[in-house]
Amino acid sequence: MNEKKQAGEYAAGFIKDGMTIGLGTGSTVYYALAKIGEFIEQGMTLKGVATSTATARIANSMHIPLIDLNDTEKIDLTIDGADEIDPKFNGIKGGGGALLREKLVANASDKIIWVAGHTKLVQKLGKFPLPVEVLSFGSNHTGRLLEKEHLHPILRKTKTGETFYTDSGNVIYDLHLDEIAEPGKLAERLKQFTGVVEHGLFLAHPNVVITGTGGSVVIRENKK
Numbered sequence: 150m151n152e153k154k155q156a157g158e159y160a161a162g163f164i165k166d167g168m169t170i171g172l173g174t175g176s177t178v179y180y181a182l183a184k185i186g187e188f189i190e191q192g193m194t195l196k197g198v199a200t201s202t203a204t205a206r207i208a209n210s211m212h213i214p215l216i217d218l219n220d221t222e223k224i225d226l227t228i229d230g231a232d233e234i235d236p237k238f239n240g241i242k243g244g245g246g247a248l249l250r251e252k253l254v255a256n257a258s259d260k261i262i263w264v265a266g267h268t269k270l271v272q273k274l275g276k277f278p279l280p281v282e283v284l285s286f287g288s289n290h291t292g293r294l295l296e297k298e299h300l301h302p303i304l305r306k307t308k309t310g311e312t313f314y315t316d317s318g319n320v321i322y323d324l325h326l327d328e329i330a331e332p333g334k335l336a337e338r339l340k341q342f343t344g345v346v347e348h349g350l351f352l353a354h355p356n357v358v359i360t361g362t363g364g365s366v367v368i369r370e371n372k373k
């Protein structure tokens with residue numbers, strides 16, 4: 150069984166009629182979106198807040214009504230993916246480049262569920278390069294400052310070799326750190342760079358992590 154499908158579909162089971170749902174980005178969330186589309190077809194009233202133009206496009210194709218984050222005071226539930234998750238419910242996100250909007254949507258949410266295949270669970274964060282969204286203005290300069298601080302930044306490129314731009318018009322530097330000893334300290338440090346708009350460290354963010362294993366689904370609750 151496809152682990153992503155397992156996790157994404159299971160998470161959709163937490164949705165109740167009338168909810169405003171934060172719609173994450175990525176290939177695992179895709180399966181939750183497909184279920185939400187089915188719920189709407191069956192008559193549920195739901196609204197979505199998309200975390201990326203890619204997700205908005207998929208949501209539109211599934212007839213999921215979308216609203217802007219500015220048009221709602223709060224989001225009842227957000228379902229999102231992750232690139233790495235440690236035992237303390239810290240995570241790296243932004244593999245798809247949507248980290249800034251994902252964090253804004255998460256911060257406005259009553260409940261956050263992360264969905265992933267079981268290989269995303271790690272003891273220590275950092276094998277997955279940490280995405281950092283950097284203001285396009287002066288981005289080469291910010292990149293050099295990150296380099297000077299031994300954070301091993303690599304400017305993200307598209308498959309065709311051009312600079313990757315986020316939905317907010319920023320660039321991404323992926324930090325190749327191998328292991329992040331203290332995620333909290335690194336998060337604080339990254340916020341000191343004027344050109345850094347946001348980083349992909351999400352600290353103790355999700356209330357629930359759902360991982361597909363091929364067999365049964367594993368549900369971990371973050372008792373914050």
Ligand SMILES: O=C(CO)[C@H](O)[C@H](O)COP(=O)(O)O
Binds near residue numbers: 174177232245246
């Ligand atoms: O943070 C993200 C996008 O910015 C994604 O949620 C993350 O990259 C996981 O994606 P996938 O489910 O495709 O592995």
